[in-house]
Amino acid sequence: MFLLTGLLLWAGGTLAQVRVSGTISGAKDRKAIAGAAVFVQGTNRGTVANNEGDFSITVSNTDTLLFRAVGFKPQRLPLDRTGLNQIIVQIYMVRDSIQLGEVRIQEGRPDRADINRALRNVRRPTPPPNAVRRPPPPKPLFPVDTIAPRAPVPTLASPISLIYDQFSREGQQRRKMEEIQAQQKAIQAEKERQKYNKNFKDNTGYE
Structure with a gap:
């Protein structure tokens, strides 16, 4: 009985819920990163930072938070079975370097036949069968003057x-x-x- 009680207490401490909140900003300019995504690693659960970069999410103390934003390197925050029930953090994200491939510049203009062939290969998106076609805007009866x-x-x-x-x-x-x-x-x-x-x-x- 004592052994069962100890196991229950240990399981309850292991699966404790932690409320993690804070601000996400750039490491160089300290500007808030609006729309940065906060995920629980290995799951589909997450949230998005507001315009000021603030976020708040409730997770388990065994989870690892993953922070992602366009143009920045991802950041990870393991909770490591913390005994706290609330954590306030400040996340600074580093910009990701963009590597461009080889660029070749050729003299002259492409052949007109190649241009026409490329234009013919472009497929226009077909509208759905239930699409409603709007009539053209009416023309003014009198010339519009400034x-x-x-x-x-x-x-x-x-x-x-x-x-x-x-x-x-x-x-x-x-x-x-x-x-x-x-x-x-x-x-x-x-x-x-x-x-x-x-x-x-x-x-x-x-x-």
Whole structure:
């Protein structure tokens, strides 16, 4: 009877549940890794970190946690039959190096026949039989005009239109609108350039 009681206590201590929580971030920049996966090794049980990199999972004290994220090396955390019922950890993941294969650059352009043959081999995805085809969007009944007044078209019959465009209020509004649109395009182009440079620097431009 004492032996049976000791075995039950030992089994209960072995299969104790542990609540593991913490934050997953990069080892170099200490930025949170949103969407990092936390698995129990050897099973399909797991969870996903939120936007701040925080996670929480309840496992057995004999399990081993496996942390995975795209572009990072996997990390393992064995619990080693710990007697604690709650553990708070800070996981720092190291970026995985990307090795590119051999790149060959050939002079000239491919033959047009090769291009056409490759295009013919591309198979378009067939829609399912129960797919609903949407009708094309309706065309406007009247031409859509912008807020800014259009530039006048000078003709020999009305040369005064050029003078009116230079000194009228409508002409000033049109030129101001063109300046604003040009500034917005320049700002958008600068944002796209900075984003590309950041992805290239972080080695994520190939994803």
